[in-house]
Amino acid sequence: MPTVIDISPEAGFETWQTIARHLLTRGIPPGEVLWQTTGTDDLFSGETREPGTCSTGRLTAELVPSQTPQTRFRVSKAFIQLAKAVAAHRDPARFDLLYTLLWRWVHGEKHLLSQHTEPLVHRCQTMEKAVRRDMHKMKAFVRFREVRFAEHEKADALYIAWFEPTHYIVKPVSSFFKARFHGMNWTIVTPYQTVHWYQETLRFTEGGSRSDVPEYDAMEDAWRLYYASIFNPARLKLKAMQAEMPKKYWKGLPEATLIQPLTQMSAPRMEYMLATEPSRVGNIHEKSRFRRQDWLSHKELK
Amino acid sequence: MKLLQKLAILADAAKYDASCASSGSIKRDSLGSKGIGSTTSMGICHSYAPDGRCISLLKILLTNVCIYDCAYCINRLSSNVARARFSPDEVVNLTLDFYRRNYIEGLFLSSGIIRNPDYTMEQLVTVARTLRETHQFNGYIHLKTIPDADPRLIHEAGLYADRLSINIELPTEAGLKTLAPEKDTRAIESSMLRLRSGIEESRAYRKQLTGKSRRSTLAPVSAHPTAPVASRAQPGKPHAGRHFAPGGQSTQMIVGADDADDLTILRKSHQLYDHYGLRRVYYSAFSPIPDPSHRLPAKAPPLVREHRLYQADWLLRFYGFSVNEIAPDGQPMLDLDIDPKLAWALRHRECFPVDINRASKEQLLRVPGLGPRNVARILSSRRHNRLRLQDLARLRLSLPKIKPFIVALDHKPQHSGMESPALKRQLMGDSAPIQGSLF
Numbered sequence A: 001m002p003t004v005i006d007i008s009p010e011a012g013f014e015t016w017q018t019i020a021r022h023l024l025t026r027g028i029p030p031g032e033v034l035w036q037t038t039g040t041d042d043l044f045s046g047e048t049r050e051p052g053t054c055s056t057g058r059l060t061a062e063l064v065p066s067q068t069p070q071t072r073f074r075v076s077k078a079f080i081q082l083a084k085a086v087a088a089h090r091d092p093a094r095f096d097l098l099y100t101l102l103w104r105w106v107h108g109e110k111h112l113l114s115q116h117t118e119p120l121v122h123r124c125q126t127m128e129k130a131v132r133r134d135m136h137k138m139k140a141f142v143r144f145r146e147v148r149f150a151e152h153e154k155a156d157a158l159y160i161a162w163f164e165p166t167h168y169i170v171k172p173v174s175s176f177f178k179a180r181f182h183g184m185n186w187t188i189v190t191p192y193q194t195v196h197w198y199q200e201t202l203r204f205t206e207g208g209s210r211s212d213v214p215e216y217d218a219m220e221d222a223w224r225l226y227y228a229s230i231f232n233p234a235r236l237k238l239k240a241m242q243a244e245m246p247k248k249y250w251k252g253l254p255e256a257t258l259i260q261p262l263t264q265m266s267a268p269r270m271e272y273m274l275a276t277e278p279s280r281v282g283n284i285h286e287k288s289r290f291r292r293q294d295w296l297s298h299k300e301l302k
Numbered sequence B: 001m002k003l004l005q006k007l008a009i010l011a012d013a014a015k016y017d018a019s020c021a022s023s024g025s026i027k028r029d030s031l032g033s034k035g036i037g038s039t040t041s042m043g044i045c046h047s048y049a050p051d052g053r054c055i056s057l058l059k060i061l062l063t064n065v066c067i068y069d070c071a072y073c074i075n076r077l078s079s080n081v082a083r084a085r086f087s088p089d090e091v092v093n094l095t096l097d098f099y100r101r102n103y104i105e106g107l108f109l110s111s112g113i114i115r116n117p118d119y120t121m122e123q124l125v126t127v128a129r130t131l132r133e134t135h136q137f138n139g140y141i142h143l144k145t146i147p148d149a150d151p152r153l154i155h156e157a158g159l160y161a162d163r164l165s166i167n168i169e170l171p172t173e174a175g176l177k178t179l180a181p182e183k184d185t186r187a188i189e190s191s192m193l194r195l196r197s198g199i200e201e202s203r204a205y206r207k208q209l210t211g212k213s214r215r216s217t218l219a220p221v222s223a224h225p226t227a228p229v230a231s232r233a234q235p236g237k238p239h240a241g242r243h244f245a246p247g248g249q250s251t252q253m254i255v256g257a258d259d260a261d262d263l264t265i266l267r268k269s270h271q272l273y274d275h276y277g278l279r280r281v282y283y284s285a286f287s288p289i290p291d292p293s294h295r296l297p298a299k300a301p302p303l304v305r306e307h308r309l310y311q312a313d314w315l316l317r318f319y320g321f322s323v324n325e326i327a328p329d330g331q332p333m334l335d336l337d338i339d340p341k342l343a344w345a346l347r348h349r350e351c352f353p354v355d356i357n358r359a360s361k362e363q364l365l366r367v368p369g370l371g372p373r374n375v376a377r378i379l380s381s382r383r384h385n386r387l388r389l390q391d392l393a394r395l396r397l398s399l400p401k402i403k404p405f406i407v408a409l410d411h412k413p414q415h416s417g418m419e420s421p422a423l424k425r426q427l428m429g430d431s432a433p434i435q436g437s438l439f
Helices: A013-025 A040-045 A077-086 A094-106 A119-141 A170-180 A220-230 A238-244 A247-252 A254-275 A292-301 B003-012 B088-100 B117-134 B151-160 B173-179 B185-208 B262-276 B303-318 B340-347 B361-365 B372-381 B389-394 B399-405 B420-430
Strands: A003-006 A033-036 A145-147 A158-162 A185-189 A193-197 A202-206 B057-061 B106-110 B140-144 B163-165 B249-255 B280-285
Touching: A013 A077, A013 A094, A033 A094, A077 A094, A077 A119, A094 A119, A119 A170, A119 A247, A170 A185, A170 A193, A170 A202, A220 A254, A220 B003, A220 B088, A247 A254, B003 B057, B003 B088, B057 B088, B088 B106, B088 B117, B106 B117, B117 B140, B117 B151, B140 B151, B151 B163, B151 B185, B185 B249, B185 B262, B249 B262, B249 B303, B262 B280, B262 B303, B280 B303, B303 B340, B340 B420, B361 B372, B389 B399, B399 B420
Parallel strands: A003 A033, A158 A185, B057 B106, B106 B140, B140 B163, B163 B249, B249 B280
Antiparallel strands: A145 A158, A185 A193, A193 A202
């Protein structure tokens, strides 16, 4: 009879690791484990299960007996890095894949991770890449909005952002935001989890919605203006831009509303520039022109 | 003039400086401090413009007033462009406001020359100093450096900036004299040399330290009496534990404003990398600017030429190619239709096919379509099993591009007898056009 594991769909590395250690200690091979992320059985059976009780063969992270001696299994740093990333992926198959990988690694296939073309390894490394890319994009595209409380003039401002990550990366990515915005109070709200930093410790609470975050920030006009000004209309590379900044992120980026108008304006702007006659007179007087030798000699004399 | 007006003018004025990197510096963060800011080794692009360029820094000029008259520059003295000027505090506040909202990784600050090089450099250094010392800002700062400025100012700039850069502008001294009469090649290159010493001394000193003490390293005090002035500690000035330009130095060359061919450009790049230890050379295709000077060519170079130069630059730095291999005598201009690596492979069919299961790393790097990362993956994967085409497909390689040049466990090139021009046509048929076009 298979061992059934009830695990939350958003569970991360630590949860998986606890269960995996337990299974390994008992020598339960991956083929005999059923990782269940939906929890539908409880709904349909009408059973109310008390927290802490365990029906035969079912297990959750909390139910792993802490007194059981766990054999320590040594894995490489690279394996841990891979597992931490894959565990944050949204694919519910990840727990099974990781456990299978772990089982094979522990049972002698120590060079598994360098076999980049082996199907299981390839699949895991692809998931790892997707998670890392998602984390990189979150670091790039979170946009804070400032909130100041009018009553306290000297009060610290609060910075709040709404973001929709693809994978369950809030915990893994929060250390980056803490290191970067250490001297600032901030909150990032996502659909599945919210993270807060008020300069003491990171706190994680439940997810929220877009309406939890202010709709406007005074600097957004300046940012949009900057974005529009920095763009060179002589060069259009929309495909390259979209490859790195996919449309799914555009809702959260104040500058995204400018992409279409800037693109449409670039051809007319170019024609105008090329059609304009070069002027013969500049707007700084010729007498201001830098006289290098004079200045250098003048410096030497001082 | 209002802040937003200034921002529009001075961001527009800064766009012709191609460098945008926020990578390559030492890792730094604000843990344990009341400040904000951190750096990462790879850099983060917070946004992308419709020209495909990454936006990671607030890239602006302190002012676009300028008393130089460089022909290729929109801000030159004889131009008619609208002028504006920020105060150092305005730049500091704008940087912090953008940074707090996670719009940017840091600041890239340049300026037109006002009054004289020393006065201008002092203004730039004031911005960086205020960010670091008054606001405990730990984000990325890239400062433009003015070659004729006092070495003491340049030294101070290095203590606050992650990266410094001086533009070489043109690959030949003659070109610079013609198009930028107020600039001097010798001054530019001796400043690059000075930066190099400062950077290397700081790095060597850092290497000596271990662990915690590295964070509060002082800039090195050079005891050697003949050391360049820039690296000597200034008496009475506190160093506040800083490294000198830990992100190194870079430069920019304008392509197509003079008649220099690609061989000349690449030779110059090679010399710059070799003599001054630059991190990057940026190639900026001379772009049509509003109100161009009469000294410039009537036609701008094709954008794809800039792209090919970047590809050639990569071959020099990461693939072990020499300048003469990329641009042989008799062919001083890079092929615009195909990348320089493929062009080399077609000229040297005798080096192929390469057996991916047996060849050395250097040989693998010569295969068109194989980059250093995939070469590393091939080398590590093949220790455990012989590689087939499907293994390469899993590495996301372009099989049609690679197949004519390699041997795998289950593959030999189909038309090894095919002449290079025919092979070139066949390979070009497979690839999409590179240059984006205006509609």
